[in-house]
Amino acid sequence: MRGWMGKLRPVFIFSVLVLFLAGCGEENLSALKPKGYGADLLLDLMVISLAIMTFVFVVVMAIYIFVLIRYRRKKGEENYIPKQTEGNKSLEIIWTVIPVLLLLILAVPTVQATFDLADEKPREEDGSITVEVTGNQYWWHFNYPDQEISTSQDLYIPTGERVYLDMKSSDVIHSFWVPSIAGKMDTNPGDNENTMYLEAYEEGVYWGHCAELCGQSHSLMDFRVVAVSSEEYDQWVSDMQNIDPEATPETASAKDGKKAFENSCMGCHAIGNSPAGVGPNLSNFGNRTKIAGILDHNKENLVDWIMDPDQFKPGNKMEGYNVSEKEAQQIADYLMQLDHSEVTPDSVNGSSGKK
Ligand code: HEC
Numbered sequence: 420m421r422g423w424m425g426k427l428r429p430v431f432i433f434s435v436l437v438l439f440l441a442g443c444g445e446e447n448l449s450a451l452k453p454k455g456y457g458a459d460l461l462l463d464l465m466v467i468s469l470a471i472m473t474f475v476f477v478v479v480m481a482i483y484i485f486v487l488i489r490y491r492r493k494k495g496e497e498n499y500i501p502k503q504t505e506g507n508k509s510l511e512i513i514w515t516v517i518p519v520l521l522l523l524i525l526a527v528p529t530v531q532a533t534f535d536l537a538d539e540k541p542r543e544e545d546g547s548i549t550v551e552v553t554g555n556q557y558w559w560h561f562n563y564p565d566q567e568i569s570t571s572q573d574l575y576i577p578t579g580e581r582v583y584l585d586m587k588s589s590d591v592i593h594s595f596w597v598p599s600i601a602g603k604m605d606t607n608p609g610d611n612e613n614t615m616y617l618e619a620y621e622e623g624v625y626w627g628h629c630a631e632l633c634g635q636s637h638s639l640m641d642f643r644v645v646a647v648s649s650e651e652y653d654q655w656v657s658d659m660q661n662i663d664p665e666a667t668p669e670t671a672s673a674k675d676g677k678k679a680f681e682n683s684c685m686g687c688h689a690i691g692n693s694p695a696g697v698g699p700n701l702s703n704f705g706n707r708t709k710i711a712g713i714l715d716h717n718k719e720n721l722v723d724w725i726m727d728p729d730q731f732k733p734g735n736k737m738e739g740y741n742v743s744e745k746e747a748q749q750i751a752d753y754l755m756q757l758d759h760s761e762v763t764p765d766s767v768n769g770s771s772g773k774k
C-alpha cells in the first residue's frame with residue numbers, strides 16, 4: 420500500500436473509528452447527556468479538565484511551532500548558533516507557577532465534587548430512601564429495607580431526591596454504573612460496603628451496566644434505573660407491598676405453571692419480599708422490559724431462556740433443574756402475569772425502556 424492509498428490510510432482508520440464511536444452516544448446511556456446530579460458534576464469536571472488540557476496543548480504547540488520556524492537553519496547561516504540560555508530565573512519561575520496554578524484550578528472543583536458525591540446524611544432521620552444493592556454474576560438485586568420490598572434488574576426511584584445505595588456483592592467485584600445519572604461505584608464481596616446516591620432530574624428509564632470485568636457474561640450484566648414522579652413511586656411501592664405471592668393465577672396454564680415453578684425454581688427465585696437470593700427476585704417479573712437484563716420481554720424468549728439460559732448468558736448460575744418444554748410454557752404464562760403495578764418502565768414519560 421504505497422502511494423496515495425498509503426497516505427490515505429490514517430484518514431480511513433480515523434473515519435472507521437468515528438463511525439464506531441458515533442454509536443456510543445445512546446440516549447439514556449451517555450455521561451455526556453447528564454440527567455442526574457452526579458453525572459452533572461462529573462461532566463463539569465470533564466469539561467474543565469479538557470479545557471485546561473486544550474489550553475496547555477495549544478500554548479505548547481504554539482511555542483513549539485514558533486521555535487521551529489524562528490530558529491530553523493537558513494541558507495547562508497548554516498553555522499549560526501543562537502544565544503544559549505541556561506538557568507533563566509524568570510523563565511523557570513513562570514513555567515513552575517503556571518502548572519501549579521492550573522493544578523489548583525483543577526483541584527478545587529475536583530476535591531469539592533469528591534466530598535459532594537460522598538454525601539452520607541443520617542438517613543433514618545430525614546426519611547430519605549435507602550436501597551441495598553447486591554451485584555451478582557450476572558444480575559442485580561435491589562432491596563428496600565424500610566419499605567420491605569425487593570426487586571431485581573429494574574431499580575425504581577423517585578425523581579428530584581437523593582436515593583442512597585448501600586452496595587455489596589455476593590461473589591466477585593462488580594461495578595454499578597448508570598452513566599446518565601451518576602458516577603460508578605464498585606460492589607465488593609464481604610463486609611466492605613460502599614455507598615453512593617442517585618438523584619435523577621427527569622423521569623426516564625436509564626440504562627446501567629456492570630463496569631468491572633466480572634466473568635464470562637460481564638458484558639451482559641445490564642440493568643435499568645426507572646425514575647418516576649414521587650406519586651408514581653409511592654404507587655409502585657404500595658403495589659409491591661400488596662403483592663400476594665400465594666395469589667392464584669387466572670388461567671389454567673398459569674396455575675400449572677405456578678406449581679411447576681414452586682417445584683423447580685423456588686429454591687433460587689423469590690416472589691415477594693426477599694433478601695438477595697441465589698437468583699433474581701421475580702415479584703414483578705411481568706413488568707420488566709427485558710429478560711435477564713438483555714432479552715426482549717416476551718413469552719417465546721422466556722421459554723427459550725428457561726430451557727437453556729446458558730445460550731444467552733454463558734456461565735450464568737441458573738442450573739440444576741429439569742423442566743419439560745410444556746412446563747416451561749406454563750411457567751412462562753405464570754411469570755408473565757406477575758405484573759402487579761401500573762408503574763412500569765413503559766409507563767414512564769417519554770422513555771424508551773425497550774432498547
Ligand atoms: C440454581 C439456582 C436457579 C434455579 C434452580 C433457577 N434459576 Fe432462574 N435464575 C438464576 C440466576 C442466578 C439467574 C440470573 C441469571 C443472570 O442473569 O446471570 C436467573 C434468572 C432467571 C430469569 C431472568 C430474571 C430477570 O429478572 O430477568 C428468569 C425468568 C428465571 N431465572 C426463571 C427461572 C425458572 C422458571 C426456573 C425454574 C424452571 C429457574 N429460573 C430456576 C438461578 C436459578
Ligand SMILES: [Cu+2]
Binds near residue numbers: 556593
Ligand atoms: Cu459484573
